Amino acid sequence: MSPSASEIDDEAALWAVRIDARGLDGVEDPELQAWLAGDHRRAGALLRAQAAISFLDRGRALAGSVPAVEGRGPSRRALIAAGGAAAAMVGGVGLWTLRPRRLDTGLGEIRRVPLADGSMVAINTSSALEVDIKARARDIVLKQGEAWFQVAKDAKRPFVVSAGPVRVRAVGTAFSVRRSERGDPRVDVMVTEGVVEAWVEGVDAPPHRLSAGDMIVLASAAPTPVTESPSEIERSLAWRNGEISLDGESLEEAARLFNRYNSRQIVIQDPDLAKERFVGLFQTNAPESFAAAVAATLGADVDTDARTIRIGRARAS
Amino acid sequence: MTQSRAEIIAFVGGRILPHEADVRAWLLRSGGSPADVDDVIQETYCRLAALENTAHIINGRGYFFRMARNISIEKIRRARIVRIDCITEIDALNVVDDEPSPERVVASRRELHRVRRMIEDLPERCRQIFTLRRIHGLSQKEIAARLGVTENVVETQAARGLRLILRALSEATAQDHSVSDKTHEPFRKRDR
Numbered sequence: 325m326s327p328s329a330s331e332i333d334d335e336a337a338l339w340a341v342r343i344d345a346r347g348l349d350g351v352e353d354p355e356l357q358a359w360l361a362g363d364h365r366r367a368g369a370l371l372r373a374q375a376a377i378s379f380l381d382r383g384r385a386l387a388g389s390v391p392a393v394e395g396r397g398p399s400r401r402a403l404i405a406a407g408g409a410a411a412a413m414v415g416g417v418g419l420w421t422l423r424p425r426r427l428d429t430g431l432g433e434i435r436r437v438p439l440a441d442g443s444m445v446a447i448n449t450s451s452a453l454e455v456d457i458k459a460r461a462r463d464i465v466l467k468q469g470e471a472w473f474q475v476a477k478d479a480k481r482p483f484v485v486s487a488g489p490v491r492v493r494a495v496g497t498a499f500s501v502r503r504s505e506r507g508d509p510r511v512d513v514m515v516t517e518g519v520v521e522a523w524v525e526g527v528d529a530p531p532h533r534l535s536a537g538d539m540i541v542l543a544s545a546a547p548t549p550v551t552e553s554p555s556e557i558e559r560s561l562a563w564r565n566g567e568i569s570l571d572g573e574s575l576e577e578a579a580r581l582f583n584r585y586n587s588r589q590i591v592i593q594d595p596d597l598a599k600e601r602f603v604g605l606f607q608t609n610a611p612e613s614f615a616a617a618v619a620a621t622l623g624a625d626v627d628t629d630a631r632t633i634r635i636g637r638a639r640a641s
Numbered sequence: 642m643t644q645s646r647a648e649i650i651a652f653v654g655g656r657i658l659p660h661e662a663d664v665r666a667w668l669l670r671s672g673g674s675p676a677d678v679d680d681v682i683q684e685t686y687c688r689l690a691a692l693e694n695t696a697h698i699i700n701g702r703g704y705f706f707r708m709a710r711n712i713s714i715e716k717i718r719r720a721r722i723v724r725i726d727c728i729t730e731i732d733a734l735n736v737v738d739d740e741p742s743p744e745r746v747v748a749s750r751r752e753l754h755r756v757r758r759m760i761e762d763l764p765e766r767c768r769q770i771f772t773l774r775r776i777h778g779l780s781q782k783e784i785a786a787r788l789g790v791t792e793n794v795v796e797t798q799a800a801r802g803l804r805l806i807l808r809a810l811s812e813a814t815a816q817d818h819s820v821s822d823k824t825h826e827p828f829r830k831r832d833r
Contacts, residue, residue: 329679329680329683330808332683333804333807333808334804337800337801337803337804337807338796338800340800340803341796341799341800341803342796342800344799345780345781345795345796345799346781364687365683365684365687367687367690367691368683368684368685368686368687368688368689368690369683369686370690371649371650371653371686371689371690372653372658372686372807373803373807374650374653374654375650375653375654375657375658376654376658376803376806376807376810377654377775377803378650378651378653378654378655379654379655379658379659379756380756380760380775380806381654381775554755555662555663555666558755559663571663571666571667572667572670603663603667603702603703603706604700604702604703605700605702
């Protein structure tokens, strides 16, 4: 019987480590040559193992960089910094903290804002929040849209996000909350780190406990189960980097995603085209480049004006 | 022009490997068995290993998906009995390429979190050696001296750590898949 994929992977890992440690030249070492020649799959497995090492090293390089704080301009950023400094001096009970702070984003805008307690919030397009950091509580109201919170640990001040009747409570963790108003109102909660509790006000049921990688949809109607899907969550939160990550979505669904961010709306004119599915990674603010890629792939026509990008069947010529 | 082996490894590490989880999940959803998926992924890396140059690959993610799709179709054609929906599922998916810019660093930054967690999940000895080598850049000899063990032990543990990480890269998705069956994804299935 030929060796299984995982046996080959195990051997490849050892070779990759040896090459890395000894600076071995893969082409010159006779023992390695013999191993590679024994099975054509080994070259691929070795490449994958070496790529994993290179990937881990990339991780180190990236880890050093601090994510940029995106704001509307230096004045606002300076204001936030000043606010933080003031909070540090007054020790969290300063008068200024009594006033809830309003944060909002326009169409296509994505902001990262540090909060006075050391937490960080990333706010997606067309969203509105009210932030109230008090001595004994941290209350956030998501009035509209979507936000991801990286919560600073502080057991004495629970961090509670309200979205309609839904409440999400955390101590030191990271999670996102999204309100959808169209159709049935619903609130999606996705946890990226730690544990949170989520519940619906006025519903007599114990709170749902969610850990990293869990997501739940809370509607005012029927209860829904917690599902575990870390990769789905990472993909759904690609907006934090200004990206839309497509993984088999239909063109119709993809258009809806882009339309969330742009005043220039994608319109699909052919119902069959609308069902085509796509994989790809795009920038939220570049619907034109998405449409061009779609057109090239499907041989469709794109018609662009100031307000719309129409994707339709190619006209017979 | 031929690229150096190191350049190809860096390309695969930065632009291909980070998308492996997604490609595996997609292949599973398209009806492949876990063993089929392993084969397709392995074949993909084999073909990458045979490349002399990767400069023509503009979008790593798109390239990975397209290659996996082509290999799946070849496999299906070679097989005697084929599930019809297997072909249509794979065929129905369009892989689109964006311009080179958006991918990059950002994608790997998203992966960084996952990699960190993988390292943290390693058994203690493994994790220690892995961190000293990969994060602090110590040589195998220095690590051996610091921990008071032989270089051989360091090498064995480092290989064990890498094995576990390689396995985690392929297993994380199998989990996601079993769960995603329960979640509702109405837009994924297209009815014709």
